[in-house]
Every structure is written in structure tokens, then in C-alpha cells.
Amino acid sequence: MWELHLQEYVKTLARRSQLAAHQLILNMDVNKFKDKKGCLRDPVLYDILDGIVSSIIEGFSDADRELYTQEFAFVKAITSISEKITKFHKGEERKTACNDLLKEIKVPNGCYLPCSPEAHVLDIDNTSGKPLQSAAKAPFLANFKVVRSGI
Structure with a gap:
């Protein structure tokens, strides 16, 4: 119950x-x-x-559903980079691939990163992609230009 x-x-x-x-x-x-x-x-x-x-x-509502769809597609686009760059050799090749994939991402208005929902993403620094060390996965670091919303 x-x-x-x-x-x-x-x-x-x-x-x-x-x-x-x-x-x-x-x-x-x-x-x-x-x-x-x-x-x-x-x-x-x-x-x-x-x-x-x-x-x-x-x-x-229709507006809420649109924001949800944009937000979750944005997050999926970012997180899918890790899986995509595993196909490249570690080092400069993987870094270049990471930055190329970051360039493909369009930032919808009003989107945020789930780890920082108080900050709306304005843009992605598509030269900041830095693959990190991992034996099994390909995590990466990227810089985002944000504005704090103060929630």
C-alpha cells in the first residue's frame, strides 16, 4: 500500500x-x-x-514535452560520445574524434547538464574534448559555456 x-x-x-x-x-x-x-x-x-x-x-503539457525531448536528446548526444570514441586509438586520434563529435552537437535553448541543473548551457567548447584514462570505457572531459539560473 x-x-x-x-x-x-x-x-x-x-x-x-x-x-x-x-x-x-x-x-x-x-x-x-x-x-x-x-x-x-x-x-x-x-x-x-x-x-x-x-x-x-x-x-x-506540449511545451513541457518539447523541453523534455530536447533536454534528453541533448544529454544523450553528449553521453554517446564516450561510446563512439572507443573505436579510435588512444591519444591524439581519440581526442580529435571527441572534438569532432562535440562540434556536431547543437545546443537547444534552455538545456542544462543533469549534474548542474542550475546552469543553462549556452555553448560547448568543441576544442576542449579530452579523453580520460580508462581500461574499459572512454570517458571524456569537455568545457561548457553556461549561465547560472539561480534555482
């Missing part, structure tokens, strides 16, 4: 704040899966969290 109350509370919170809705969706999308790649569904949480996410998105 308490699970239903918690689900309704999460949905209510999401209706009160677009930013809270985004943060909740990001968190639930990650926790629906048992693995880091997002392939192995959690047998207990997947259906519950997926239902809550669907309910939140269905409740968006």
Missing part, C-alpha cells in the same frame, strides 16, 4: 516542477536496470519505474 502512496507522491512532485520531473526520470531510467549498459531489466523495479516515468511524461 505504501508503494502506491510513494508513486503518487513522485508523480505529484514531477507535476510541480519540470526540473524535478527531469531529475526523477533520469534517476528512474538508470535504476530500471541491473547493469550499467541498461540491458538487464531489474525484475522488481523495471515495470514500476517505467510506469511512473510514462505517467509523468504523459502528464506533460
Whole structure:
């Protein structure tokens, strides 16, 4: 019974704040899966969290849905760079590929980075891509030009 109350509370919170809705969706999308790649569904949480996410998105106004779509496409474009640059040799080749991929990203108006939702991204320094050391993945560092919104 308490699970239903918690689900309704999460949905209510999401209706009160677009930013809270985004943060909740990001968190639930990650926790629906048992693995880091997002392939192995959690047998207990997947259906519950997926239902809550669907309910939140269905409740968006047209403007809220457009912002959600832009924001999540922007985040996906940035995070997908890591996977794409693994195909290149470490060093200058990977750095060049990273910067080339950063150049392809268009920054929609009003978007932010999930780690800093108080700062709206104005632009990406597409010469700042710096692949970091990792045995299995290809994390990278990039600089963003932001303006603080003061939330």
C-alpha cells in the first residue's frame, strides 16, 4: 500500500516542477536496470519505474514535452560520445574524434547538464574534448559555456 502512496507522491512532485520531473526520470531510467549498459531489466523495479516515468511524461503539457525531448536528446548526444570514441586509438586520434563529435552537437535553448541543473548551457567548447584514462570505457572531459539560473 505504501508503494502506491510513494508513486503518487513522485508523480505529484514531477507535476510541480519540470526540473524535478527531469531529475526523477533520469534517476528512474538508470535504476530500471541491473547493469550499467541498461540491458538487464531489474525484475522488481523495471515495470514500476517505467510506469511512473510514462505517467509523468504523459502528464506533460506540449511545451513541457518539447523541453523534455530536447533536454534528453541533448544529454544523450553528449553521453554517446564516450561510446563512439572507443573505436579510435588512444591519444591524439581519440581526442580529435571527441572534438569532432562535440562540434556536431547543437545546443537547444534552455538545456542544462543533469549534474548542474542550475546552469543553462549556452555553448560547448568543441576544442576542449579530452579523453580520460580508462581500461574499459572512454570517458571524456569537455568545457561548457553556461549561465547560472539561480534555482
